[in-house]
Amino acid sequence: xxxxxxxxxxxxxxxxxxxxxxxxxxxxxxxxxxxxxxxxxxxxxxxxxxxxxxxxxxxxxxxxxxxxxxxxxxxxxxxxxxxxxxxxxxxxxxxxxxxxxxxxxxxxxxxxxxxxxxxxxxxxxxxxxxxxxxxxxxxxxxxxxxxxxxxxxxxxxxxxxxxxxxxxxxxxxxxxxxxxxxxxxxxxxxxxxxxxxxxxxxxxxxxxxxxxxxxxxxxxxxxxxxxxxxxxxxxxxxxxxxxxxxxxxxxxxxxxxxxxxxxxxxxxxxxxxxxxxxxxxxxxxxxxxxxxxxxxxxxxxxxxxxxxxxxxxxxxx
Amino acid sequence: xxxxxxxxxxxxxxxxxxxxxxxxxxxxxxxxxxxxxxxxxxxxxxxxxxxxxxxxxxxxxxxxxxxxxxxxxxxxxxxxxxxxxxxxxxxxxxxxxxxxxxxxxxxxxxxxxxxxxxxxxxxxxxxxxxxxxxxxxxxxxxxxxxxxxxxxxxxxxxxxxxxxxxxxxxxxxxxxxxxxxxxxxxxxxxxxxxxxxxxxxxxxxxxxxxxxxxxxxxxxxxxxxxxxxxxxxxxxxxxxxxxxxxxxxxxxxxxxxxxxxxxxxxxxxxxxxxxxxxxxxxxxxxxxxxxxxxxxxxxxxxxxxxxxxxxxxxxxxxxxxxxxxxxxxxxxxxxxxxxxxxxxxxxxxxxxxxxxxxxxxxxxxxxxxxxxxxxxxxxxxxxxxxxxxxxxxxxxxxxxxxxxxxxxxxxxxxxxxxxxxxxxxxxxxxxxxxxxxxxxxxxxxxxxxxxxxxxxxxxxxxxxxxxxxxxxxxxxxxxxxxxxxxxxxxxxxxxxxxxxxxxxxxxxxxxxxxxxxxxxxxxxxxxxxxxxxxxxxxxxxxxxxxxxxxxxxxxxxxxxxxxxxxxxxxxxxxxxxxxxxxxxxxxxxxxxxxxxxxxxxxxxxxxxxxxxxxxxxxxxxxxxxxxxxxxxxxxxxxxxxxxxxxxx
Numbered sequence: 001x002x003x004x005x006x007x008x009x010x011x012x013x014x015x016x017x018x019x020x021x022x023x024x025x026x027x028x029x030x031x032x033x034x035x036x037x038x039x040x041x042x043x044x045x046x047x048x049x050x051x052x053x054x055x056x057x058x059x060x061x062x063x064x065x066x067x068x069x070x071x072x073x074x075x076x077x078x079x080x081x082x083x084x085x086x087x088x089x090x091x092x093x094x095x096x097x098x099x100x101x102x103x104x105x106x107x108x109x110x111x112x113x114x115x116x117x118x119x120x121x122x123x124x125x126x127x128x129x130x131x132x133x134x135x136x137x138x139x140x141x142x143x144x145x146x147x148x149x150x151x152x153x154x155x156x157x158x159x160x161x162x163x164x165x166x167x168x169x170x171x172x173x174x175x176x177x178x179x180x181x182x183x184x185x186x187x188x189x190x191x192x193x194x195x196x197x198x199x200x201x202x203x204x205x206x207x208x209x210x211x212x213x214x215x216x217x218x219x220x221x222x223x224x225x226x227x228x229x230x231x232x233x234x235x236x237x238x239x240x241x242x243x244x245x246x247x248x249x250x251x252x253x254x255x256x257x258x259x260x261x262x263x264x265x266x267x268x269x270x271x272x273x274x275x276x277x278x279x280x281x282x283x284x285x286x287x288x289x290x291x292x293x294x295x296x297x298x299x300x301x302x303x304x305x306x307x308x309x310x311x312x313x314x315x316x317x
Numbered sequence: 318x319x320x321x322x323x324x325x326x327x328x329x330x331x332x333x334x335x336x337x338x339x340x341x342x343x344x345x346x347x348x349x350x351x352x353x354x355x356x357x358x359x360x361x362x363x364x365x366x367x368x369x370x371x372x373x374x375x376x377x378x379x380x381x382x383x384x385x386x387x388x389x390x391x392x393x394x395x396x397x398x399x400x401x402x403x404x405x406x407x408x409x410x411x412x413x414x415x416x417x418x419x420x421x422x423x424x425x426x427x428x429x430x431x432x433x434x435x436x437x438x439x440x441x442x443x444x445x446x447x448x449x450x451x452x453x454x455x456x457x458x459x460x461x462x463x464x465x466x467x468x469x470x471x472x473x474x475x476x477x478x479x480x481x482x483x484x485x486x487x488x489x490x491x492x493x494x495x496x497x498x499x500x501x502x503x504x505x506x507x508x509x510x511x512x513x514x515x516x517x518x519x520x521x522x523x524x525x526x527x528x529x530x531x532x533x534x535x536x537x538x539x540x541x542x543x544x545x546x547x548x549x550x551x552x553x554x555x556x557x558x559x560x561x562x563x564x565x566x567x568x569x570x571x572x573x574x575x576x577x578x579x580x581x582x583x584x585x586x587x588x589x590x591x592x593x594x595x596x597x598x599x600x601x602x603x604x605x606x607x608x609x610x611x612x613x614x615x616x617x618x619x620x621x622x623x624x625x626x627x628x629x630x631x632x633x634x635x636x637x638x639x640x641x642x643x644x645x646x647x648x649x650x651x652x653x654x655x656x657x658x659x660x661x662x663x664x665x666x667x668x669x670x671x672x673x674x675x676x677x678x679x680x681x682x683x684x685x686x687x688x689x690x691x692x693x694x695x696x697x698x699x700x701x702x703x704x705x706x707x708x709x710x711x712x713x714x715x716x717x718x719x720x721x722x723x724x725x726x727x728x729x730x731x732x733x734x735x736x737x738x739x740x741x742x743x744x745x746x747x748x749x750x751x752x753x754x755x756x757x758x759x760x761x762x763x764x765x766x767x768x769x770x771x772x773x774x775x776x777x778x779x780x781x782x783x784x785x786x787x788x789x790x791x792x793x794x795x796x797x798x799x800x801x802x803x804x805x806x807x808x809x810x811x812x813x814x815x816x817x818x819x820x821x822x823x824x825x826x827x828x829x830x831x832x833x834x835x836x837x838x839x840x841x842x843x844x845x846x847x848x849x850x851x852x853x854x855x856x857x858x859x860x861x862x863x864x865x866x867x868x869x870x871x872x873x874x875x876x877x878x879x880x881x882x883x884x885x886x887x888x889x890x891x892x893x894x895x896x897x898x899x900x901x902x903x904x905x906x907x908x909x910x911x912x913x914x915x916x917x918x919x920x921x922x923x924x925x926x927x928x929x930x931x932x933x934x935x936x937x938x939x940x941x942x943x944x945x946x947x948x949x950x951x952x953x954x955x956x957x958x959x960x961x962x963x964x965x
Contacts, residue, residue, distance in 0.1 A: 031409040031522050082931065294692055
């Protein structure tokens with residue numbers, strides 16, 4: 001009897017609370033947003049430290065200069081696109097190029113909008129530690145890699161040389177490259193950037209040879225100097241067919257994207273995120289403080305903001 | 318955490334059973350003689366034949382595309398999933414706002430007073446200290462977010478679980494129908510089904526809460542059913558004789574009688590929801606889990622630990638408090654507790670005082686920086702243990718040798734075996750330990766893996782599981798025996814086991830890589846760390862529950878300590894030991910999958926890939942294969958008549 005009235009009542013209350021009619025899946029903010037009347041911006045953070053640096057600096061400025069509250073959500077790029085379109089996050093600050101997602105969400109569904117470049121150029125490649133290049137100067141050409149394969153052998157690579165790849169969220173053609181360039185290598189996936197960095201640091205500590213998928217801009221280069229291995233040069237469209245790829249990765253101008261609704265009505269926060277644009281050196285400075293000196297992202301951001309008022313003043317105006 | 322009640326087997330294995338096992342063996346052997354030549358002639362050896370696979374990648378890709386394209390227009394989403402999602406968001410938000418409004422002083426006071434009422438002053442002090450520690454580690458706001466999410470998830474799990482349990486407890490037919498469903502839900506590694514939830518709800522809190530409910534509801538359902546079925550029949554008859562209606566009988570007799578099981582179910586739901594809170598951070602759940610996950614990204618073990626410790630503290634406190642509440646002492650007889658109105662009044666007073674003093678937020682200057690010393694300790698450890706340790710060699714050498722001498726041969730062996738012989742072996746093992754039904758389930762699940770086209774990676778994962786289980790059992794049984802034989806060891810182990818069992822796996826993934834390098838070895842190591850406590854606990858408890866009379870008579874016959882152990886205690890604790898194996902296997906599988914994040918490859922990597930790239934085809938197929946593998950492993954190690962809970 002109690003149940004009989006309780007259930008319709010609950011449904012009615014729910015209906016009132018959620019607004020009658022359909023529930024819009026594109027307006028789904030985080031329940032932790034806008035608590036206590038503060039305006040909240042939710043930023044997505046990707047797993048690499050460069051992305052953390054972007055977010056840390058923007059977060060610091062939003063909180064200390066504009067009085068917003070900032071929530072961050074750790075999420076990989078492709079799910080971040082999805083979250084962006086649903087309004088779960090307001091911004092994606094470092095996009096490495098996902099044409100399929102861009103077409104779906106920007107062109108077709110119009111739930112996300114481009115917000116200009118980040119000012120940083122990204123590049124993926126194969127890298128060996130510089131101390132290895134000093135011993136074997138010709139190792140930086142892909143044609144010589146087979147000669148050196150025994151150097152890179154590990155327990156995981158099964159008699160071949162080990163090419164270490166990273167997180168499953170990264171764009172990679174490495175399996176196809178190894179096959180199409182007829183290299184005597186086994187791609188071993190570290191499974192996360194954290195595992196990959198940890199392994200690279202351990203190798204470097206002992207000055208062991210290693211060959212790894214890696215990318216710039218990245219703070220780790222300051223700690224473990226690495227040299228890129230020359231792959232066959234990149235030409236427009238040479239990586240169109242994933243099975244036939246036999247060329248190096250392109251240089252990508254990294255992009256920012258905002259949730260369409262937020263871009264229209266996000267006020268000063270949206271304006272700041274659109275104007276936010278800095279250089280590779282700036283980003284690396286913050287990244288190094290976070291990852292190497294183990295400062296918290298907020299502290300690192302505060303140090304950078306204190307030192308570079310001329311850069312960020314422009315973003316506020 | 319919560320203790321398992323395992324009735325000690327009083328009689329040794331009866332002769333009938335032995336002859337039955339022998340008969341099974343004989344039958345299996347003759348079946349093999351007939352079938353093996355046939356199978357060799359028909360299919361030859363090696364991997365699962367391509368002709369018997371079904372390629373699901375196209376339909377799955379179409380399905381995920383459809384969902385994404387229709388999520389904001391189709392009525393199914395507008396009028397059903399959208400409401401579910403909104404309801405979750407609104408309730409989590411409501412709890413979160415209340416917690417924030419109470420301020421840190423109010424929440425701490427409320428927690429402590431509730432603990433006092435449920436479990437006495439000692440746990441009240443513990444609760445207060447734990448909550449203050451969360452603040453002191455600089456984790457107040459994330460802790461409140463996690464608590465808000467947990468409160469809603471646990472409430473939903475308890476409701477769903479209690480409803481299912483009610484159905485199963487009152488109707489035999491429902492019980493039979495639900496049992497395989499609950500079994501399957503319990504062997505599902507959580508990591509495997511994040512993807513479909515994310516697809517429908519998108520990343521964030523609703524998806525996290527729903528995934529948690531799937532994970533945490535089964536133990537509640539099972540314990541509810543158990544409690545209802547276990548109600549004393551004499552009491553029920555007495556109630557009947559008083560002319561009670563069915564509803565009255567349920568509400569006044571059966572449910573109150575099942576109180577203990579219900580509270581144990583609540584306890585289990587809380588524990589599982591907490592462990593899920595961290596895994597759910599992969600899909601953007603926020604809170605403490607997200608802090609752990611973000612720290613992992615910048616390879617910062619210290620920061621991960623700072624967020625991991627509050628999780629451990631919450632788990633221990635919640636476990637002890639709900640455990641004490643479930644111990645069965647009626648509230649009136651408990652010494653030195655306080656009344657419900659007092660609890661609320663005092664908590665409200667403290668919250669108000671905090672509010673008036675303007676101290677709602679945790680003061681920033683009151684935080685302890687543990688990250689830096691922890692990182693220094695981890696660096697020191699890995700720098701000195703990784704390689705070049707005299708005589709024993711560094712951990713990297715061990716890992717290399719383990720990979721070359723154990724993991725590689727096991728994997729090569731499994732992948733070399735003809736597929737039909739794997740099916741046959743699985744069926745035979747399951748039949749020997751259970752019934753023909755378990756054998757059929759196991760064989761079908763194994764065959765499903767082949768049909769899905771992931772035979773090779775699944776056997777790779779299986780080889781890691783087998784290696785990790787072997788290591789876990791050797792270490793776990795030895796430690797368990799030590800704990801059973803010495804009270805001092807037992808007491809010293811208890812907090813260690815608590816921490817190992819509740820510490821989020823993400824915290825120790827990085828140290829494990831730093832010690833063992835990238836590959837399958839760190840995945841195995843992480844799995845061993847996670848599964849060890851359950852095995853130790855079940856072993857120790859099983860040995861302790863061995864009938865003292867049997868031990869006494871052995872002693873009077875002049876048996877030495879070693880003889881007592883091998884000839885009396887271990888055989889009599891056989892059921893517990895089998896349960897320990899079973900739990901070890903299920904828990905190891907759950908973490909070996911997460912090992913995909915540190916180079917474990919195989920199915921774990923595929924699931925992570927599916928999540929990261931939104932690739933339903935890869936992720937879902939791998940997830941389904943993991944579920945099948947879980948079923949196989951559970952069935953071939955399932956002692957007949959087992960009714961235990963995941964997570965022990």
